[in-house]
Amino acid sequence: MERKSLLPYLLILPAFAYLLFFVGYPLVQALFLAFTKNGVFSLDTVRKTISDYYFWSALKYTIALAIAIVPTQLALAVVLALIMNRFFRGRDLAIYALVIPLTISDVAAGLIWYSMLSPYGFLNKLLINIGIISQPIYFFGYQFRSMEFLAIVLAEVWRATSIVFVIILAGLQMISKEYLEAADVFGASYWMKLRRIVIPMLKPSIQSALIIRTLFAMQVFGIVWILAGRDIPVLAGEGFYQLTEIHDYGVASIYALVIAGLSILLGALYIKFLRAEYLEVKV
Amino acid sequence: MAFAIVASGCIGGQKEEAKVLWLSTQLNPPEERVFVQDELLSKFTDETGIEVEFVPISYSDLSMRLESEVQTGKVTIDLIGELHGGLDYFNSKGWLMDLSDKKLEGRTFISTFEKYSTIGGKKVYIPWMSATYVMVVNKKAFDYLPDGLTKDDVMKGTDKWTYDAFLEWAKKLKEETGSPQVGFPAGPKGLFVRFLHGYIYPAYTGYQAKAFDSSDAAPMWNYLKELWPYVHPSSTTWDAMSDPLLKGEVLIAWDHTARIKTAIVEKPDDFVVVPVPRGPKGRGFILVVVGLAIPKDAPNADAAWELIDYLTKPETQVKVLEKVGFFPTVKEASGALPEGPLKILAEGVAAQAGTPDAVVAMIPNLGAKGGEFKDVYRTAFERIVLKGEDPATVTKELGPKLKGLFDEVGIEVP
Numbered sequence: 148m149e150r151k152s153l154l155p156y157l158l159i160l161p162a163f164a165y166l167l168f169f170v171g172y173p174l175v176q177a178l179f180l181a182f183t184k185n186g187v188f189s190l191d192t193v194r195k196t197i198s199d200y201y202f203w204s205a206l207k208y209t210i211a212l213a214i215a216i217v218p219t220q221l222a223l224a225v226v227l228a229l230i231m232n233r234f235f236r237g238r239d240l241a242i243y244a245l246v247i248p249l250t251i252s253d254v255a256a257g258l259i260w261y262s263m264l265s266p267y268g269f270l271n272k273l274l275i276n277i278g279i280i281s282q283p284i285y286f287f288g289y290q291f292r293s294m295e296f297l298a299i300v301l302a303e304v305w306r307a308t309s310i311v312f313v314i315i316l317a318g319l320q321m322i323s324k325e326y327l328e329a330a331d332v333f334g335a336s337y338w339m340k341l342r343r344i345v346i347p348m349l350k351p352s353i354q355s356a357l358i359i360r361t362l363f364a365m366q367v368f369g370i371v372w373i374l375a376g377r378d379i380p381v382l383a384g385e386g387f388y389q390l391t392e393i394h395d396y397g398v399a400s401i402y403a404l405v406i407a408g409l410s411i412l413l414g415a416l417y418i419k420f421l422r423a424e425y426l427e428v429k430v
Numbered sequence: 431m432a433f434a435i436v437a438s439g440c441i442g443g444q445k446e447e448a449k450v451l452w453l454s455t456q457l458n459p460p461e462e463r464v465f466v467q468d469e470l471l472s473k474f475t476d477e478t479g480i481e482v483e484f485v486p487i488s489y490s491d492l493s494m495r496l497e498s499e500v501q502t503g504k505v506t507i508d509l510i511g512e513l514h515g516g517l518d519y520f521n522s523k524g525w526l527m528d529l530s531d532k533k534l535e536g537r538t539f540i541s542t543f544e545k546y547s548t549i550g551g552k553k554v555y556i557p558w559m560s561a562t563y564v565m566v567v568n569k570k571a572f573d574y575l576p577d578g579l580t581k582d583d584v585m586k587g588t589d590k591w592t593y594d595a596f597l598e599w600a601k602k603l604k605e606e607t608g609s610p611q612v613g614f615p616a617g618p619k620g621l622f623v624r625f626l627h628g629y630i631y632p633a634y635t636g637y638q639a640k641a642f643d644s645s646d647a648a649p650m651w652n653y654l655k656e657l658w659p660y661v662h663p664s665s666t667t668w669d670a671m672s673d674p675l676l677k678g679e680v681l682i683a684w685d686h687t688a689r690i691k692t693a694i695v696e697k698p699d700d701f702v703v704v705p706v707p708r709g710p711k712g713r714g715f716i717l718v719v720v721g722l723a724i725p726k727d728a729p730n731a732d733a734a735w736e737l738i739d740y741l742t743k744p745e746t747q748v749k750v751l752e753k754v755g756f757f758p759t760v761k762e763a764s765g766a767l768p769e770g771p772l773k774i775l776a777e778g779v780a781a782q783a784g785t786p787d788a789v790v791a792m793i794p795n796l797g798a799k800g801g802e803f804k805d806v807y808r809t810a811f812e813r814i815v816l817k818g819e820d821p822a823t824v825t826k827e828l829g830p831k832l833k834g835l836f837d838e839v840g841i842e843v844p
Contacts (some may be wrong), residue, residue, distance in 0.1 A: 200809055267677050282609060289616075289816050290667035376618035378666055379622060388618075393801040394490070 162418050174407075180400040192397035199398070205380040206405070212296075212371075212381065213364035216303045220360060221353065223304065224311035225373025229341075231312075232319045234242065242316075249309040258371030260302040261287075262376075295375040302370050307363065311356045354421040360408045361417070375381070448733040449481040453495070454511030456559070456720050457754060458486035465753045474740045480733045489516055491797050496725060500525050505727045508734040511558060513717040514546055514796025521554045527724045529553040534739055537760040539663040540781070542790070543719055556738050559747075559756035562717055562777050563624055565704050566671070566690050571611065574603045587705030587713065587785040593633065593653060596707045600660035603681060610662045613680035616811075621686050625808040628716035628791040630654070630685075633709025636842075638791050638844040639836070643822075643829035650709070651814045651821035658815050666816075666821040675701065687775060688755040698771035703778025705785055712789040714784055715743030719792075720756065751776070773798065794844050799835045806832045 184191050196202055231242055248256065263269045264286040271283040286294045322345060330340050346353075368383035377384065386402030389395045434757035457466050486497075494513065499505045500523075509578045510517070510526075530553040534623050539547075543557035559593055572581045583590040603611040616622035624728045627638045634650035635641035662680050671683035672692040683690065684706065694701055706715055722738045724731050740746060747758035748766050757779055758764055764780070765774050782788075796803050806828050813819045 200813070266679060285663055287667040288663040289812075290663040351546055372618065391801075393805055394798045395802070 179223050181404055184397075185341070192401060196398050196401045200378070201385055203379045205382050205385045205402075208379050209365060209367065209409075212299065212303070212367055213361060215296075215300045215309075216367075217360050217364055219300070219304050219355065220235045220308045220311050221357065223308050224315050224356070225349075225353075226309075226321055227312050228315040229345075231316055246309045248306045249313070251306065253306060253369035254373060256302055256306040257370040260298060260305075260370070261373055264298050267303055284400055287378075290376045292375070292378055295379055299367075299371055299376050301362075302374065303367065304350065306370070307360065311360055314350065314352050314356040315357075318349045321349045321352075350421060354417055357421070358414050358417050361413050365406050365410050382409075394423040438506070448730040449483060450508045450730050450733045450737055451483050451485065451506055452509040452511065452734075453485045453487050453492055453507050454572050455487060455489050455492055455513065455516065456756075458509050458574045467520070469749065469753070470741070470746065470776035473640050474737060477740070478733075478736055481734060484738060489513075489800075491750050492516070493520070493797065496520060496525055497523070500726065503727070505725050505729065506726045507725050508730045509737055509788055510723045510725065511720060512723070513795070514555075514721060514792055516612045516797075517555045517721050517723050518549060519795050520723065520725075521549055525725055526554055527728065529556060529724065532735060534742060537742060537744060537762050539742075539760055543759045544638070546719055546792070547721055555723040556742060557719055557759035558722045558738075558741055559720040559750060560718060560759055561687050561720075561756050562715060562779055562782065563629070563684060563706075564688050564690070564775075564782060565622065565682065565706050566675060566693065566701050567704055568675065568678075568681040568700055569702060570700075571599075571603060573597060574606055575639075575724070584704050585702065585781070587708070587781055589708070589787075591705070591707050592629070593707045593709050594795050597653070597657050597660070600657060601684070604660045607681075608816065611681040612660055613668065613671055613674050613683040615668050615671050615683075615685050615689065616665045617667045617669040621689070622665075623804045623807045623811075624686070624716055624793070625684055626811060627803075628793065630709065630712045632714025632789040632791050633707075633711055636711040636789065638794065638806065639795060639832055640843045642832050646711070647825055649822045651810075651825070653817070654811070654815050665690050687757065689783065691755040691771075694771040694775055696775060701774070705777050705782035706786075708787055710786040713782075713785050713792060714789040716791045717783070719759070771797065791844070794836070794841065796835055796839050799839055803832070803835055806835075 170369045181192055183189060188219060212354060232247070251259075261268070265271070266283040266285060266287075271280075274301045275283065284292050284294075286298045288295075326344050326348070327340060330344055337341070366383045367381055368387065371379055371381050372384050372387075377388065382402050382405055386406070389402060390399035457463065463484070466484050471484060475481055489512070489619055493516070494612040496507060499507060512520075512521070517526065532553075533554070538699040539557055539558075543560065547553065547555050547557050567584065572584075575581065575584075576595065579595045579599065582588070583595075600610070600612045614620070614622045614625065630650055630653075631638055631642070631647070634653075635644055635646040641647060661676070664674070664679070664837070667693070668674055671680075674680050675683050675690065676696060690703075694703065706713060707718060710768055720786040722741060724734050724738075728734060742760060744758070744760055744762040744766050747760055747763035750756050751763070751767070751772055755775075757776065764776055767776055794803065810824055810828055813824045814821050833843055
């Protein structure tokens with residue numbers, strides 16, 4: 148009896164120890180770096196960070212990028228998953244093609260997009276050769292931040308939609324056919340089935356996908372750094388910059404903590420508002 | 431006392447098997463390390479029988495290690511390769527050996543370097559390599575020179591080659607070619623900030639940082655504001671100017687010699703290297719000097735001295751210029767250069783260093799604060815030139831922060 152109740156704890160102990168050592172310890176250290184000065188509690192570093200010219204800008208751009216990227220990815224992934232959930236010739240090949248970006252690191256993806264959109268890259272060369280334009284279109288440079296923003300959104304959507312797609316497709320395949328057959332009996336249209344059955348049943352998958360993508364969107368860095376440098380500051384990029392260029396570990400820790408805080412907050416909101424209602428027994 | 435080697439290759443006493451530990455903050459990129467290991471050091475070992483362990487290291491790690499070794503009295507480092515500023519600091523702490531009584535035969539060091547390497551009567555280091563930042567001009571740009579400026583003025587760096595003349599030239603280039611033809615490496619890893627603190631600031635104010643928020647600084651910032659529409663808009667994403675020059679995106683660029691070398695080597699007939707323009711206070715430019723120093727109580731000081739002797743030989747210096755783009759510190763090496771791209775570079779560098787109105791700037795050694803120093807200029811540039819804020823307001827706001835960095839480290843504001 149005793150042993151039985153201890154077993155689950157013993158089973159998760161290795162994982163828990165790992166997390167404590169590799170996540171808990173650095174987190175505590177980050178808190179110390181951020182909130183102490185010469186060993187005593189101090190808010191100097193916090194003041195320094197929030198008075199920094201780039202901090203608010205980085206916060207704004209990180210959130211703006213998440214708002215531009217995550218819903219686009221979700222919508223695109225749902226549409227693609229609905230298409231791929233039907234049987235047609237070449238479906239497997241299409242699915243393989245769609246998940247290729249999963250295997251590419253964000254730095255590599257950034258470089259691929261840079262070489263496509265740079266002033267003498269594929270796109271400009273193509274347009275110049277066809278004769279549509281005579282001067283290259285600039286996507287990169289401080290004066291073209293809106294274009295840089297667009298390029299980042301394109302590259303991120305291309306790179307990370309596949310993970311959302313895979314999660315949604317798996318969710319679709321879990322939906323029992325019986326519900327849909329019952330709906331057919333009552334003569335429901337395709338849209339009706341989508342709205343009343345498929346999307347509600349997909350909620351758990353959508354929730355997982357959204358949480359994963361939003362958390363990663365808070366950490367967006369590689370692609371931004373390669374395509375826009377610091378023209379478009381983001382939280383993770385500023386943290387990296389403070390650590391490697393300025394050597395200010397305290398400020399870098401605050402950036403890390405802000406990212407962590409935002410992630411926790413958004414994760415909690417999703418869990419609160421995206422409850423999968425059909426699982427709850429309503430009396 | 432330099433210790434004489436017996437005929438090379440012969441097995442001598444214990445000393446022959448010395449292994450020199452050489453820590454260097456320079457030549458750290460992978461391809462440069464390979465060059466040091468496979469070409470420089472293997473030849474040295476063949477000639478002298480002395481093994482060398484080359485350890486690339488960052489300035490802050492080097493500083494920490496040297497300090498702890500000196501304090502514990504267990505020095506393992508035999509030779510240090512570092513910039514002037516760092517060696518100056520190590521010397522001020524009393525960590526370096528005096529090299530005054532050592533002699534190197536058959537070479538003459540360039541006097542500027544001799545001057546800088548002797549601090550307070552003590553020979554702190556032997557000048558090893560040098561670098562600077564220059565302007566590269568695609569010869570096509572000379573077809574668009576403004577009135578009153580000749581190709582000769584630009585090539586020789588005469589009084590007429592001023593920042594104002596440069597602005598006129600940039601204007602004419604944009605008007606007549608239809609797009610901006612001047613480029614700067616103002617990307618996140620670019621060295622544009624060096625242009626700000628070491629070139630245009632001294633040219634307009636006479637100092638790098640001392641007159642950061644003075645009345646002389648405002649006209650400089652306004653000048654940059656005026657120039658910027660004629661600068662290629664992709665500049666803020668460029669880290670090095672070789673590619674934009676080779677692709678013909680710009681006809682005139684400013685950058686570090688090592689970062690434009692590829693363009694000159696690939697198309698030596700298209701480009702010339704010229705001195706930078708002058709401002710009201712003279713021709714400001716940065717001289718980067720890398721020195722070789724021996725720590726006090728180094729275990730193999732004699733073998734380290736032999737390595738210094740080898741690294742400063744004219745033929746070794748030419749090889750370094752050919753492979754990694756650092757310039758010689760001995761006069762005989764410049765004479766040994768063959769006709770070609772490197773000579774174009776070397777002549778441009780020599781022309782810049784030789785102008786009578788030179789205001790030489792050394793990169794200040796702020797150690798770990800170096801990043802913050804650069805960030806001040808970068809932020810000022812972004813706010814004033816790119817966002818259009820008022821120069822006086824921004825420099826007044828950032829000035830105390832800049833001077834505070836020097837106070838913190840305890841060195842004079844340059």
